[in-house]
Amino acid sequence: MDENNTQIMISTYKYKNLYFAVGVSKAGKIVWIALPQENEKDAIADILKLYHPDQNIQFEVSNKYTDIAKKVCRVYNGEDVKFHLDSLDLNVDKSKRSSIKTQFERDVLLEVAKIPYGEVRTYKQIAEELGTKGYRAVGTAVGKNPFPIVIPCHRVVKSDLRIGEYRGGSEMKNEILKNEGIKINGDKITKK
């Protein structure tokens, strides 16, 4: 592949049979973070899903951003690693290849980004912060989070404190929360 045509750089990091992957733009911004996968191919495929098949995206896998993938891994495993929001491509662009399609999705993600380590908020709380009753719409937007783990959508739970859904499965959500020290009994958060 011609390096000069590379539009996106993908780096992966393996830990305990799980592959973490990040996609980074030419501009050096993270455009997508994969949920951990059992093999590297799936992790890379998760990044490329962002792009339409007919976009013929140029990408290259290298170790250039392995440190970022490693940081994601560390957060997954319960470390309170800080990420700068400016390392993420938070642009809203419906037409172009952009991780975030609408202003509403962006607003939701920025609200979720405020949830402190080791705490949870409900979908309803996020909606109310944004001044809407579209609780389900918040769930939908959270579900499209291009930066899982870094923007902690796993910390958003149902109003009755049940865990709720997750792209990677509720078991994975459960595990990340557990790694953060959040107490869970069955499918419910046990403390406020």
Added chain:
DNA sequence: TGCCCGCCGGGTG
């Protein structure tokens, strides 16, 4: 427009 959603709360047994 119509339909799908990582939701919510009130209802019933």
Added chain:
DNA sequence: CACCCGGCGGGCA
């Protein structure tokens, strides 16, 4: 507890 259902609003074909 278990379903069940109407309401809500954002996004997309």
